[in-house]
Amino acid sequence: MSEMAATRDGYGQALLEIADNAKVVVLEADLGKSTKSLHFKNKYPARSISCGIGEQNMLLTAAGLASSGYIPFASTFAIFTERAFEQMRNGVARPDLAVHLCGSHGGTHTGTDGSSAQSIEDLAIYRTLPNVVVMHPSDYVSTLELTKQLPALNKPSYMRTARNKTPVMYRGRESEIVIGKGITLRQGTDVAIIACGVLVSESMKAAELLAEKGINATVVDMHTLKPLDGDLIDSLASQCGAIVTAEDHNVIGGLGGAVAEHLVTNKYAPLEMVGVADRFGESGQSDEMLEVMKLNSKYIEQAAQRAIARKS
Amino acid sequence: MTLSISELEEFARKCRVEIVKMVYRAQAGHPGGSLSEIDLISALYATRMRVRPDQPKWEDRDRFILSKGHASPGMYAVLAEMGFIDHEDLHSYRVLGGKCQGHVDMKWCPGVDFSAGSLGMGLSFGLGCAVAARLDNSERRTFVMIGDGEIQEGSVWEAAMAAAHHEVGNLKVILDRNRIQNDDFCEAQMRMFDIPAKWRAFGWEVKEIDGHNMEEVMSGLDFLEATNDKPAILIAHTIKGAGVSFMENNPSFHGAAPNDEQFAQAMLELGEVIV
Numbered sequence: 001m002s003e004m005a006a007t008r009d010g011y012g013q014a015l016l017e018i019a020d021n022a023k024v025v026v027l028e029a030d031l032g033k034s035t036k037s038l039h040f041k042n043k044y045p046a047r048s049i050s051c052g053i054g055e056q057n058m059l060l061t062a063a064g065l066a067s068s069g070y071i072p073f074a075s076t077f078a079i080f081t082e083r084a085f086e087q088m089r090n091g092v093a094r095p096d097l098a099v100h101l102c103g104s105h106g107g108t109h110t111g112t113d114g115s116s117a118q119s120i121e122d123l124a125i126y127r128t129l130p131n132v133v134v135m136h137p138s139d140y141v142s143t144l145e146l147t148k149q150l151p152a153l154n155k156p157s158y159m160r161t162a163r164n165k166t167p168v169m170y171r172g173r174e175s176e177i178v179i180g181k182g183i184t185l186r187q188g189t190d191v192a193i194i195a196c197g198v199l200v201s202e203s204m205k206a207a208e209l210l211a212e213k214g215i216n217a218t219v220v221d222m223h224t225l226k227p228l229d230g231d232l233i234d235s236l237a238s239q240c241g242a243i244v245t246a247e248d249h250n251v252i253g254g255l256g257g258a259v260a261e262h263l264v265t266n267k268y269a270p271l272e273m274v275g276v277a278d279r280f281g282e283s284g285q286s287d288e289m290l291e292v293m294k295l296n297s298k299y300i301e302q303a304a305q306r307a308i309a310r311k312s
Numbered sequence: 313m314t315l316s317i318s319e320l321e322e323f324a325r326k327c328r329v330e331i332v333k334m335v336y337r338a339q340a341g342h343p344g345g346s347l348s349e350i351d352l353i354s355a356l357y358a359t360r361m362r363v364r365p366d367q368p369k370w371e372d373r374d375r376f377i378l379s380k381g382h383a384s385p386g387m388y389a390v391l392a393e394m395g396f397i398d399h400e401d402l403h404s405y406r407v408l409g410g411k412c413q414g415h416v417d418m419k420w421c422p423g424v425d426f427s428a429g430s431l432g433m434g435l436s437f438g439l440g441c442a443v444a445a446r447l448d449n450s451e452r453r454t455f456v457m458i459g460d461g462e463i464q465e466g467s468v469w470e471a472a473m474a475a476a477h478h479e480v481g482n483l484k485v486i487l488d489r490n491r492i493q494n495d496d497f498c499e500a501q502m503r504m505f506d507i508p509a510k511w512r513a514f515g516w517e518v519k520e521i522d523g524h525n526m527e528e529v530m531s532g533l534d535f536l537e538a539t540n541d542k543p544a545i546l547i548a549h550t551i552k553g554a555g556v557s558f559m560e561n562n563p564s565f566h567g568a569a570p571n572d573e574q575f576a577q578a579m580l581e582l583g584e585v586i587v
Binding site: 025046047049050051052054056057059060061062063064065066067068069070072086087090091094095096 | 371417418419425426427429430432433436437438439440441442443444445447448454466467470471473474477478
């Protein structure tokens with residue numbers, strides 16, 4: 001069994017590793033134990049600000065800190081960040097203040113907490129905000145590396161992390177992880193699967209299933225949804241001629257939406273989207289949720305077959 | 313800056329003239345809340361704010377957050393009087409490309425430290441500025457102006473609770489209690505009952521004054537400056553539209569411009585001769 005770890009732990013570790021930067025401050029809304037920002041709080045209490053259960057205040061307190069030269073990292077569950085969406089829009093994105101918002105427990109993979117906790121729209125809504133960089137890393141190492149790059153970003157950002165463990169893929173490959181650059185994990189010329197977050201490892205499994213049938217798939221980890229790596233998508237459209245997107249997120253507005261927007265205005269290729277079919281989830285284990293929401297490797301493989309069949 | 317009471321009153325009168333002119337030229341904007349807040353902001357900037365108009369981003373400046381950002385003409389008039397912007401810039405109010413955006417915006421106007429426009433946001437932002445000052449071991453203070461209708465926003469109370477919890481003594485709030493909001497009198501829209509008791513219950517030091525009596529305004533600002541162990545709020549009882557008879561206590565002038573005739577009357581009442 002390969003190493004497993006949760007991306008939220010990568011976030012928590014990254015905060016410790018960037019703590020030498022005295023401008024880094026951490027804000028939390030009573031979920032530091034869950035988002036893993038509590039490690040920073042335990043070690044650097046003076047630079048940790050408890051906002052109680054008050055996400056709107058947290059986002060704007062962070063904005064005030066950013067306007068005063070600090071580099072705030074604010075976290076809560078992805079779903080609860082949405083309560084402060086207008087604060088993110090008007091108080092952070094509009095004045096272009098480098099507040100870094102992390103929403104953990106994103107997607108239906110979150111599991112047994114049920115649909116109230118399973119944000120399926122966070123990536124879509126933050127993607128609509130000018131100035132905001134949107135990320136959804138797939139594993140512990142890439143979450144760690146991407147978070148460590150944020151203090152130098154000088155732009156607001158939103159990062160979704162996941163509650164439950166996923167395979168660790170990037171040990172020893174840290175240098176490949178750069179904000180805004182998709183990572184090609186596997187090369188093939190028949191179809192390209194572009195995935196983010198917990199469905200990257202499912203996409204790798206799908207590629208294995210396809211290989212057994214003689215179909216060679218490229219798999220890309222598109223950890224940054226905005227700015228989107230359009231050059232990479234153009235080359236995938238040219239080389240493979242058929243594209244699948246895979247995300248634990250509504251098919252409306254997320255990675256699939258972003259790739260579709262790019263394809264129809266650039267080099268076109270048929271696209272099949274694997275994602276949450278515009279419905280809410282329910283309580284279930286992560287693997288059960290990926291099955292019931294039709295997100296796992298089996299469904300990605302089927303989508304790849306459909307995309308290939310649509311090649312002209 | 314040391315100004316006498318009569319000099320402060322003259323400072324505010326000149327600002328009132330500019331407020332009415334801005335809204336008249338734009339034929340849009342918010343005169344009522346600008347006129348109710350203006351004595352307070354005038355005294356604050358002219359006698360308390362540690363700022364450098366020729367160096368608006370000076371790191372250790374006091375911060376002023378106009379949370380009721382629709383009352384921007386009041387702030388623009390003061391910024392012009394202080395020399396952050398030229399009086400000519402006041403002609404850019406609500407004009408494409410202008411420094412004086414409809415709601416005060418830190419990306420557009422020198423001397424503005426908060427991009428306002430959505431109520432209930434400035435107090436939290438000011439809290440962040442105050443926490444930053446404390447982390448910096450800086451003496452700078454953060455002043456936040458909020459409206460009375462604005463405290464109907466729940467997020468104000470998130471911020472109020474957090475500021476008291478963190479004992480942010482360098483955070484000072486002025487509440488412009490003008491009793492009118494967009495659609496009607498506050499009493500009709502959402503009764504707020506005992507506002508001072510609410511803030512006290514949240515852990516704040518509270519003082520009430522007449523926000524148009526310059527001597528009381530000065531003693532109120534003394535109170536804010538002297539309270540350093542916990543956040544403090546000055547509840548200023550004001551008159552919406554103060555200084556222009558037909559705008560006073562008139563909900564219609566929350567967000568409406570005077571016509572030609574009304575403009576001439578306003579200038580007359582404010583002692584301004586139209587050339």
